[in-house]
Amino acid sequence: MDTIHEHATRLTEKTVATRRDLHMHPETAFQEVRTAGVVDARLRELGLTPRTGVGGTGVVAVWDSGRPGPTVLARADMDALPVPDAKDVPYASQTPGNAHACGHDGHTAVLLSVAETVVGMGDALAGRVVFVFQPAEEVMPGGAEAMLNDGALDGLTIDHVTGLHLSSQYPTGTVALRAGPAMAATDTYDLIVRGRGGHAARPQETIDPIVAGAELVQALQTLVSRELDPIDRAVISVTRFEAGSAYNVIPQEAHLAGTLRTFEADTRERLRERIHEVAASVAATHRAEADVQWTSGFPAVVNDPAEADRLRAVAARVVGPERVLEMAPIMGGDDMAYWLQAAPGCYAFVGASGGEATAWPHHHPNFDVDEAALPIAVEVLASSVVDALGGPTG
Numbered sequence: 001m002d003t004i005h006e007h008a009t010r011l012t013e014k015t016v017a018t019r020r021d022l023h024m025h026p027e028t029a030f031q032e033v034r035t036a037g038v039v040d041a042r043l044r045e046l047g048l049t050p051r052t053g054v055g056g057t058g059v060v061a062v063w064d065s066g067r068p069g070p071t072v073l074a075r076a077d078m079d080a081l082p083v084p085d086a087k088d089v090p091y092a093s094q095t096p097g098n099a100h101a102c103g104h105d106g107h108t109a110v111l112l113s114v115a116e117t118v119v120g121m122g123d124a125l126a127g128r129v130v131f132v133f134q135p136a137e138e139v140m141p142g143g144a145e146a147m148l149n150d151g152a153l154d155g156l157t158i159d160h161v162t163g164l165h166l167s168s169q170y171p172t173g174t175v176a177l178r179a180g181p182a183m184a185a186t187d188t189y190d191l192i193v194r195g196r197g198g199h200a201a202r203p204q205e206t207i208d209p210i211v212a213g214a215e216l217v218q219a220l221q222t223l224v225s226r227e228l229d230p231i232d233r234a235v236i237s238v239t240r241f242e243a244g245s246a247y248n249v250i251p252q253e254a255h256l257a258g259t260l261r262t263f264e265a266d267t268r269e270r271l272r273e274r275i276h277e278v279a280a281s282v283a284a285t286h287r288a289e290a291d292v293q294w295t296s297g298f299p300a301v302v303n304d305p306a307e308a309d310r311l312r313a314v315a316a317r318v319v320g321p322e323r324v325l326e327m328a329p330i331m332g333g334d335d336m337a338y339w340l341q342a343a344p345g346c347y348a349f350v351g352a353s354g355g356e357a358t359a360w361p362h363h364h365p366n367f368d369v370d371e372a373a374l375p376i377a378v379e380v381l382a383s384s385v386v387d388a389l390g391g392p393t394g
């Protein structure tokens with residue numbers, strides 16, 4: 001029987017070809033029709049019977065060894081971004097305005113090769129693997145929640161969850177992960193300060209929402225600096241402040257908006273509450289009123305410590321222990337968080353920067369992954385799946 005390394009190596013050309021095909025045909029959130037078709041066809045070739053159209057354009061396929069054992073969920077996201085492709089490469093985007101600028105083309109290609117590896121090793125494995133190809137990681141609410149609401153995991157009891165993100169932040173040949181909170185919960189808010197408009201020369205007859213709003217921007221910053229345990233992490237950003245339209249008019253309202261990023265569920269709750277209280281009291285000080293509307297984003301990505309240890313050991317066997325890096329928490333979010341709520345699991349980053357051309361930040365029009373990272377990602381993810389199943393039984 002071939003080892004996982006032999007499978008991943010043998011599949012390298014196919015993994016790269018699939019990645020390039022998807023890269024040339026990027027589809028944005030919930031539009032992944034062609035992509036889902038490619039996934040469906042490949043999974044069928046492997047003898048699986050995928051469910052398509054789950055949560056829009058999601059695909060789920062269950063591989064069953066027929067022998068009792070754990071059920072492992074492996075997830076890839078499939079969506080591209082509404083970002084132009086500025087690269088001069090033969091596999092550049094053929095869809096103007098869209099590009100795979102986050103590497104999700106790679107994730108999809110990698111998970112397909114992992115599925116092929118698992119099927120190829122099938123006789124030696126016990127348990128089940130649930131392959132999840134999800135749409136729309138880049139928008140809120142994302143494809144994970146849509147798939148779960150559409151019954152993606154109905155009738156399944158998941159024991160382990162695993163997944164990878166390629167990263168231009170780390171060099172090819174490294175794997176980065178951390179136990180515990182790894183990526184932030186991403187909530188957004190809209191905040192209206194209501195005053196009373198009037199003549200700019202007669203402020204005593206008005207309630208100025210701009211002055212109240214300006215003080216509120218300052219006051220919100222003290223929540224993180226003065227009320228949060230410095231060991232914990234959070235960000236409150238005001239990213240929008242709109243008010244008024246003339247030189248001589250005090251407006252009726254000011255509209256503020258922004259984002260709250262947190263890692264701990266109770267911190268998230270407390271800061272949301274405190275933003276309401278501070279908004280109301282600062283506005284009241286100025287005789288104005290404040291109204292806060294929240295849009296809940298993804299929960300935090302939280303890696304189970306035991307699963308993180310397991311993935312660290314698996315990755316060390318693939319890339320060497322000195323190339324498994326401890327990752328700092330990321331203030332960005334990922335709806336992998338929802339799959340990780342289904343069972344203990346770990347989400348890791350696979351280094352995919354091989355030099356200048358592949359060192360661009362994610363979401364940049366020049367973003368590209370180092371394709372040498374793809375077989376490594378296949379081997380790490382397949383090893384994670386097989387290890388969670390209990391390893392080859394034969």
Ligand SMILES: [Zn+2]
Nearest residue numbers: 102138362363
């Ligand atoms: Zn992204």
Ligand SMILES: [Zn+2]
Nearest residue numbers: 102103104165
């Ligand atoms: Zn991404």
